[in-house]
Amino acid sequence: MANLPKHAKRCCIIVLLCANMLSGCGFRDIDKRFFVVEMALDKGEKKPYKVSLKLAIPSPKMEPGDSKSQIISAEGDSIAETVRRMKSMVDKEFDFGHTKVFILGKPFAEEVDLRHALDWLARRRDIQGVAFLAMGQPDALTVLKVKPPSERLPGNSLILSFTREGTDSPFIVPEYWFDFYRRLRERGKDPYLPVIIPEQETFDISKVAVVAGGRSKLELDDRDTEIFNQLARYVQRSVLKGEYKGKSFEISVDQIKKKYRIVTPAEGQPSVEMHVTLKGEVEESAVSLFEKDWEMLERNLAENQKQRYVEVLEKLRDANVDPVGFGLRYRATRHHPATEWEEWQKIYPRVQFHVHVKVELKGTGIVK
Amino acid sequence: MTRYYFYFFLICMLINTIFFVPRILLSQRFEGGIMAMILAVLIGSALALTFTKALSQFPGQGLPEILTAFMPSAIRIPILLFLGIMWGVAGSIIIITFSVITNRFLSPETSPEFLLICFCGICCWASTRKSSAIISVTEIVILLNLPIVAFIMYKAYTQKYFEWDAVKVMSDYTFKMPSWTLLSAATYPFTGYINFSLYNRYFKKLKVAHQWLIPIVGAAVLFTSIIVPIGVLGVTGVGDYLYTWISTADTLRMQYGFIERVVFLFLFIYIGFSLLFVTITWNIGIQLILECLPKRLKKVKRGRTALPWIVAFIIAAVTYWAGIVSNDKGMIGSVKVWLSIRFDSEILFVLLMVWMAWKRHRERRSEHG
Numbered sequence: 007m008a009n010l011p012k013h014a015k016r017c018c019i020i021v022l023l024c025a026n027m028l029s030g031c032g033f034r035d036i037d038k039r040f041f042v043v044e045m046a047l048d049k050g051e052k053k054p055y056k057v058s059l060k061l062a063i064p065s066p067k068m069e070p071g072d073s074k075s076q077i078i079s080a081e082g083d084s085i086a087e088t089v090r091r092m093k094s095m096v097d098k099e100f101d102f103g104h105t106k107v108f109i110l111g112k113p114f115a116e117e118v119d120l121r122h123a124l125d126w127l128a129r130r131r132d133i134q135g136v137a138f139l140a141m142g143q144p145d146a147l148t149v150l151k152v153k154p155p156s157e158r159l160p161g162n163s164l165i166l167s168f169t170r171e172g173t174d175s176p177f178i179v180p181e182y183w184f185d186f187y188r189r190l191r192e193r194g195k196d197p198y199l200p201v202i203i204p205e206q207e208t209f210d211i212s213k214v215a216v217v218a219g220g221r222s223k224l225e226l227d228d229r230d231t232e233i234f235n236q237l238a239r240y241v242q243r244s245v246l247k248g249e250y251k252g253k254s255f256e257i258s259v260d261q262i263k264k265k266y267r268i269v270t271p272a273e274g275q276p277s278v279e280m281h282v283t284l285k286g287e288v289e290e291s292a293v294s295l296f297e298k299d300w301e302m303l304e305r306n307l308a309e310n311q312k313q314r315y316v317e318v319l320e321k322l323r324d325a326n327v328d329p330v331g332f333g334l335r336y337r338a339t340r341h342h343p344a345t346e347w348e349e350w351q352k353i354y355p356r357v358q359f360h361v362h363v364k365v366e367l368k369g370t371g372i373v374k
Numbered sequence: 375m376t377r378y379y380f381y382f383f384l385i386c387m388l389i390n391t392i393f394f395v396p397r398i399l400l401s402q403r404f405e406g407g408i409m410a411m412i413l414a415v416l417i418g419s420a421l422a423l424t425f426t427k428a429l430s431q432f433p434g435q436g437l438p439e440i441l442t443a444f445m446p447s448a449i450r451i452p453i454l455l456f457l458g459i460m461w462g463v464a465g466s467i468i469i470i471t472f473s474v475i476t477n478r479f480l481s482p483e484t485s486p487e488f489l490l491i492c493f494c495g496i497c498c499w500a501s502t503r504k505s506s507a508i509i510s511v512t513e514i515v516i517l518l519n520l521p522i523v524a525f526i527m528y529k530a531y532t533q534k535y536f537e538w539d540a541v542k543v544m545s546d547y548t549f550k551m552p553s554w555t556l557l558s559a560a561t562y563p564f565t566g567y568i569n570f571s572l573y574n575r576y577f578k579k580l581k582v583a584h585q586w587l588i589p590i591v592g593a594a595v596l597f598t599s600i601i602v603p604i605g606v607l608g609v610t611g612v613g614d615y616l617y618t619w620i621s622t623a624d625t626l627r628m629q630y631g632f633i634e635r636v637v638f639l640f641l642f643i644y645i646g647f648s649l650l651f652v653t654i655t656w657n658i659g660i661q662l663i664l665e666c667l668p669k670r671l672k673k674v675k676r677g678r679t680a681l682p683w684i685v686a687f688i689i690a691a692v693t694y695w696a697g698i699v700s701n702d703k704g705m706i707g708s709v710k711v712w713l714s715i716r717f718d719s720e721i722l723f724v725l726l727m728v729w730m731a732w733k734r735h736r737e738r739r740s741e742h743g
Contacts, residue, residue: 034483128614131478134635135624171629184625185535188608192540195608240534331539334609338542343404346546 040098043075043161046146048111049118050081056111057081057088058147059100062160075160077150085126103132106165108183111145112215112222115199121190121220128187135184138168141199141215141222152204164202167211176232176244177212190220193347194333198238201225216327224325226318233318236262236282238329246286246365248307250298255291257307257367259284268336270353277358278332282315284363288370296374300367308363319359326355376583379570380591381512382654383422386566387592388523389651391599392619392644393471394709398559399600400612406552408544410560411596413552418564419589425567425724428731429580436575438665444730451666457723458662460716465501465655466693467709469493472648473697474705479620480641490697494690496649501656502682506576508657515650519643526640527598529626536605543609555710558717563599564592565720571727572658616702660685 040061050056058079065074078095082088093100108127110120127133142149154163166172168180179200189197199222201213212228214235226234235241244259266280284307288295295303322329336350337343399407432440437457441450473490481489500508530536552560574580603612603622615621619640626636633639660682667681700708 131482135621135637136627136635169629182535182625184606184621188537188606188611191611191614192608193610195537195539331537334537334539334543338539338545341546343546 034099038098039101040096041101041103042105044107044109044150044164045102045105046079046109046111046142046150047085047114047123048146049114053081053083054118055082055085055088055123056147057085057092058150059089059092060150060161061096061100062104068158070158071155073153073157073160073162075153077147079147085123101132102130103134105133105137107138107140107161107168109140109142109146109149109202110199111147112141112143112201113145115141115215115217115222117221119220120217124187124190127183133183135182137183138165139181139183139186139199140164140168140211141201143201143203149202149204149209152207152209154208164209167209168200174243175212176235176241177228179214179231179235179239189329190217192334194328194335194337194350195331196327196329198234198329216322216325216329218325218327223327224322226321229314230318230321233314234329236264237315237318238331244284244286245289246284246307246311248303248310250291250293250295250303250306253292255293255295255303256289257286257365258289259286261285266332266335268332268339268357275356275358276353277360278319280315280359280361282311282361282363283366284311285366285368287368291370294374296370304365304367307365307367311365312361312363315361315363316359319361323354323357323359328354332357375577375579375581378509378513378573378577379426379567379580379582380587381516382569382573383564383566383588383591384516384520385512385647385651385654386569387563387595389468389647390563390565391595393468394706394713395559395562395596396599396603396618397616397706398710398713399556400603400618402553402556403544403600403604403613404547404550406547406550406556407560407600408548409550410552410556411600412548413557414560414564415589415593415596417557418561418592421561421720421724422564422567422588423585425727426570426580426582426585428724428727429570429574431731431734432574433579434575434577436573437571437662439575440730444733454662454666456719458659458666460719461655461659461662462689463712464716465497465652465659466689466696467705467712468648468655469497469652469693470697470700470705472645474702475617475620475641476645478617479637487694487698490694493649493652494694497652497656498683498686498690500649500653501660502686503653503657505573505657505661508653509573509576512650512654515646519646522639522643526623526626526636526643527602529628529636530602530606530622531598533606533626535625536602537608538605540609541601541605544604554717555714558713559710560596561717561720562713563596564588565716568720568723569654569658571723572661656686656689659689 042059043062044060046058048056048058056079058077061076061078063074063076065072078092080088080092080095082091089100157163167175167178170180179198181197181199186197189195197217199215199217200211201215203210203213212231214226214231215222216224216226232244236244242260242262244262246257246259248255248257261284263283264280266278268276268278270276319330333347333350333354336353337346340346340349399410438454441453470490473486473493477484477486477489570580599619603618606622606625607615607618612618620637623640624635624637627634628636663685664681
């Protein structure tokens, strides 16, 4: 320090003095903030909105079951107003920067127009684009109250289910907020919400609700949700059931490729030609399969799978919802911007689905 | 030499494809936005290549010296003053917008005035440094940040949620005549070459290899800046966002990164880019304005160090005032006006350079023959 030139020393002192100013600009320390980890939106009893927040309570220990949190809720005419009202119920500032899961109550999602109701989320700068949206059944607050005994951090078990870092279930259909908003605004691709059903100390996330026109329109059961996951999303894992001479076997799929195009002949039925290729290995079987004719097994599996695809696609079509994005594809491949959307709306209810499934068996596990 | 040329080209490209250009183009994406980009690649590259060729007639000379040789000071000074102000405004726009963005996304509790003062102070200091130092810093910042930008772009294109169908929908709206504002917005990213009208002083010979890269890199960056937001925010949804690229970066997640949200990485990189861009433009602006002052002022020994500071301070003060009185809506309106003026004057400026280069070329020939 002693042999530095004089002006360098002077500079150091000035910089240090300036650093003093940095603390005084209204910044709230971390111990004066409440981190909201989950937010639940319900229909209120008296007012249109009932907002519930799960506030994380930081703790020095990080052991399973030790996650501490506090839930508060209030009713109001809008989300913004309710949140402002809730500020007087706590002693710290809310921080929404870490809110990873937004849960909409089932009645809320079915009766309120989400295109306007969720404006608060879109408008706020600190709401993450990569937060998750879900639907709570029977309502969102019940989901918030579940406390899984294995949870290390408040709200972590839902986050792990949705990010697929923890469980990798083919029934969970995670939906990012940015994707939900994009689909909500887009013509020809409808948003969806995974349905969370709270149980004693855990959740069951195995259903999906499809939203159209800003309201939840159709709910699929777990069997269909698995298929939905393959059609509308990019899931690579699944399970196929096949039959060999009356004995059933299952294969686990680890690669799914799908592509489709929309055919609208001048005469005749419009149709969606979809090609799906699944690759997998036998997981469980009542008979030894290694010596059998694999092509026949593959055909049998493909036939079963094809029916499931068509079934789900027709269900979606009959409810006039389009989470796969056929409408958007139609708009992308036809070039008359003024009329194509109206055309598609007329075409979609009578479109036929021709699904061509190809199953490729890679092996039978480590036994024959 | 070649690499410095591309640094300035890139910094302008990267800055302007984030701040206003996508927002203006996307707000009119159904009314000629796409066509404006296609035309901009042609016009922007043509202007860049012509200008570079013309400037190679004046090795080691900056704009003030070149102008002195061809016109009386009555014409020269207004031109220099006008250009100096244009450069100053280019930086001011970025600094105001960036202070708003920083305030909104990084430190909402800090007052916007305080942030703006900090940024203005840093840029004031940085822009009064020697130009050669600024040129070197440009290299460092670009080399440090470009890999991260490339990583973010790679992540954006390869993410599963990228919707190519949405991009294809836009193809229906290609053949629409763009307005002049759109065209001037779309050509702005190509303007990086213009910094050489002054920085040419520091290079003995302006010889740029691989000039074919300009239209290719330009088109790639410009189209990326439009395609990625449409792909991840949707055809209709993309029009809703004010800070298009920040919202786009917020759709990316780094599962195993230190910070989960890519948007923060993105913002920190762009702090560097923005401050560097402002430093460059203000540095050139200050020097151009200083050239207009009468010689006797510059002879004063003490004044030599104080003058750039005074000019920088005036620019910063005006910027601060503009930042305080403007709001989001007024800002984008005035940026549109500024962009149109810039485009017109850029064309005239390049034509002027061509005329002077042609004259110089003829003089040389008559000397030899």
